[in-house]
Amino acid sequence: MCGIVGYIGEADATPILMEGLRSLEYRGYDSAGVAVFNNGAAAVVRRKGKLSALQEALDAGSPRGRVGIGHTRWATHGKPSEANAHPHSDCTGRVAVVHNGIIENFHELREQLTAEGHTFTSETDTETIAHLVEKHFTGDLLEAVAAALGEVEGSFATVVLSEDQPDRMIAARKDSPLIIGLGRGENLVASDIPAVLKHTRDILVMENGEIAEITKDGVALRTIDGVPVDRDVLKVTWDASAAEKAGYEDFMLKEIYEQPDAIRETLRGRIGADGAVELDELALATEQVRALNRVYIVACGTSYHAGLVGKQVIEAWARLPVDLDVASEFRYRNPIIDEETLVVAITQSGETADTLAGVREAQHLGGKVMAITNVVGSSVTREADGVIYTHAGPEIGVAATKTFVAQIAAVYILALYLAEERGFMDAADARAVKAQLMELPAIVEEVLNLDEQVKEVAANYVDEKDSLFLGRGMGMPIAFEGALKLKEISYIHAEGYAAGEMKHGPIALIDDGTPIVVVATKSHVYDKVISNIQEVIARDGDVVAVATEGDADIARHARFVFYVPETSELLSAIPAVVPLQLFAYHLAKMRGCNVDQPRNLAKSVTVE
Ligand code: F6R
Numbered sequence: 001m002c003g004i005v006g007y008i009g010e011a012d013a014t015p016i017l018m019e020g021l022r023s024l025e026y027r028g029y030d031s032a033g034v035a036v037f038n039n040g041a042a043a044v045v046r047r048k049g050k051l052s053a054l055q056e057a058l059d060a061g062s063p064r065g066r067v068g069i070g071h072t073r074w075a076t077h078g079k080p081s082e083a084n085a086h087p088h089s090d091c092t093g094r095v096a097v098v099h100n101g102i103i104e105n106f107h108e109l110r111e112q113l114t115a116e117g118h119t120f121t122s123e124t125d126t127e128t129i130a131h132l133v134e135k136h137f138t139g140d141l142l143e144a145v146a147a148a149l150g151e152v153e154g155s156f157a158t159v160v161l162s163e164d165q166p167d168r169m170i171a172a173r174k175d176s177p178l179i180i181g182l183g184r185g186e187n188l189v190a191s192d193i194p195a196v197l198k199h200t201r202d203i204l205v206m207e208n209g210e211i212a213e214i215t216k217d218g219v220a221l222r223t224i225d226g227v228p229v230d231r232d233v234l235k236v237t238w239d240a241s242a243a244e245k246a247g248y249e250d251f252m253l254k255e256i257y258e259q260p261d262a263i264r265e266t267l268r269g270r271i272g273a274d275g276a277v278e279l280d281e282l283a284l285a286t287e288q289v290r291a292l293n294r295v296y297i298v299a300c301g302t303s304y305h306a307g308l309v310g311k312q313v314i315e316a317w318a319r320l321p322v323d324l325d326v327a328s329e330f331r332y333r334n335p336i337i338d339e340e341t342l343v344v345a346i347t348q349s350g351e352t353a354d355t356l357a358g359v360r361e362a363q364h365l366g367g368k369v370m371a372i373t374n375v376v377g378s379s380v381t382r383e384a385d386g387v388i389y390t391h392a393g394p395e396i397g398v399a400a401t402k403t404f405v406a407q408i409a410a411v412y413i414l415a416l417y418l419a420e421e422r423g424f425m426d427a428a429d430a431r432a433v434k435a436q437l438m439e440l441p442a443i444v445e446e447v448l449n450l451d452e453q454v455k456e457v458a459a460n461y462v463d464e465k466d467s468l469f470l471g472r473g474m475g476m477p478i479a480f481e482g483a484l485k486l487k488e489i490s491y492i493h494a495e496g497y498a499a500g501e502m503k504h505g506p507i508a509l510i511d512d513g514t515p516i517v518v519v520a521t522k523s524h525v526y527d528k529v530i531s532n533i534q535e536v537i538a539r540d541g542d543v544v545a546v547a548t549e550g551d552a553d554i555a556r557h558a559r560f561v562f563y564v565p566e567t568s569e570l571l572s573a574i575p576a577v578v579p580l581q582l583f584a585y586h587l588a589k590m591r592g593c594n595v596d597q598p599r600n601l602a603k604s605v606t607v608e
Helices: 013-027 051-059 106-115 127-136 141-150 251-257 259-267 286-291 301-318 353-364 379-383 402-421 427-448 451-461 475-490 499-504 526-538 552-556 573-590
Strands: 003-008 031-038 041-048 067-073 095-100 156-162 169-174 179-182 187-190 202-205 210-214 219-223 294-299 322-326 341-347 368-373 386-389 466-471 493-498 515-520 542-548 560-564
Touching: 003 013, 003 095, 003 156, 003 169, 013 031, 013 051, 013 067, 013 187, 031 051, 031 095, 041 051, 067 095, 067 156, 095 127, 106 127, 127 141, 127 156, 141 156, 141 169, 141 210, 169 187, 179 219, 187 210, 251 259, 251 573, 259 402, 259 427, 286 402, 294 301, 294 353, 301 322, 301 341, 301 402, 301 475, 341 353, 341 402, 353 368, 353 379, 368 379, 368 402, 386 402, 402 427, 402 573, 427 560, 427 573, 451 560, 451 573, 466 475, 466 499, 466 526, 475 493, 475 499, 475 515, 475 573, 493 499, 499 526, 515 526, 515 573, 526 542, 542 573, 560 573
Parallel strands: 294 322, 294 341, 341 368, 368 386, 466 493, 466 515, 515 542, 542 560
Antiparallel strands: 003 067, 003 187, 031 041, 031 067, 095 156, 156 169, 169 210, 179 187, 179 202, 210 219
């Protein structure tokens, strides 16, 4: 969580820092600040609230200088306030620090530093870094930061400046992301690539335990322990404009509309000319795939819902039993994993702390870990044994949309691969499924035409407080996802439930006019879903259904129906979720909510 940016070069640093922070605001937005150095003296401006509050303060008087750091915060230690906003300083005010992560031993460090005479002015764990740097500084900032971080337990991505050596930035990371953008006569450092793209496409991805000394003319990378590191430069090929709104009102809407491309790109190149699924990334030999006795999917939030889809398809096609856990449970469960278990970690950002801990736990127990992620160079790509990239492009809206459908496309590919390698799918069936898969982008394009209808329907529910989302089979994870989207961006309470479970409790919630959204696409449990709809109607619930085109009957049961094109049952997850994303989006907009930055949330949850 939290976004970091640093600049050193010939240009005015403040606007560059603000531009970088704007592209990182998805990582947190409860306070923000910059420290800019001019002729060796630091000017610090911090504000509680979003970046717009900081910008207002800067408009009234912006510090000028050619080196600076900036930060947008998502609070972990200490409430959102100006005093707790980064950058933080030492006692002398000569050191400025921004940090993302959690310093686990900060209470001990703070007590110790206080006893040594240091005075703290914030409640944050970050401030300990500034005081430790002050304590260890004997003329070389790099060595002071390395020594300071040697005392720190926990996770950090941090950038440190000092008035004593104002011609360099020191950046270091452990378990929180940090990249360096290599420019000409200027260099940048940031939590994520979009923050530097306007300046350079040449990126150094820092690894855990590394520290960099960055001047305007160069970067020296080494481990915190002092071993020099030679890292290949990553050339970013995607366009900076991909990270902009491209004319849409919000990133979320843009990303909903990018879903056909996200699926297309994720499928691209996965099915070879001979029709075989190509998944070299799995890094397992055919004998190892055949020896697998189980798959274990680990993920959080929306990615967990993609995992629920994965469980159904892998079991159906590859006939492998699939366990599934939210990562925060899995990591502490002492799960049953052995060398014959394939663990699939699904994480859009590749940085979710619980999922990464799950990956480590699974490897510790002997499992092979395959990651499904959207972010090249993210932590999970370095820790997992293999990676399937989703190629959805950067997702800026905090609520996951295009990365969800891309994750589902990736699990379809994985399931097909496992099925074929294990000999559980005959050639004709496999051909049919692949042909249907390739039609999904066009189908989603058609579903997007429902946008206006969904908006009109949503207008009926603007003042609702509660809602229920129901589904069976493939409809169940989609009901869960529809409920998650609605609650996180519109703040309407939404329960996602297996439709058959309704009568075991949630049915008590239904009264006159409660909106009940039912995923009722054609499936082997369609009749059961219709029975559930009847139960809802009998209690005066107000049914909105997602159904398959041509199903005229459903209109007799539901007040509103969103029709999606027919696909095979196991592929129906993708078309069915799109109207629910639009439903959440329009309701949230009509309620005046900030859909791209819902309250209390952040895009990557890098703390547990
Ligand atoms: C909801 C959402 C979150 C994430 C969750 C996991 O819209 O985006 O629930 O899905 O925080 O994040 P990743 O996939 O980055 O591990």
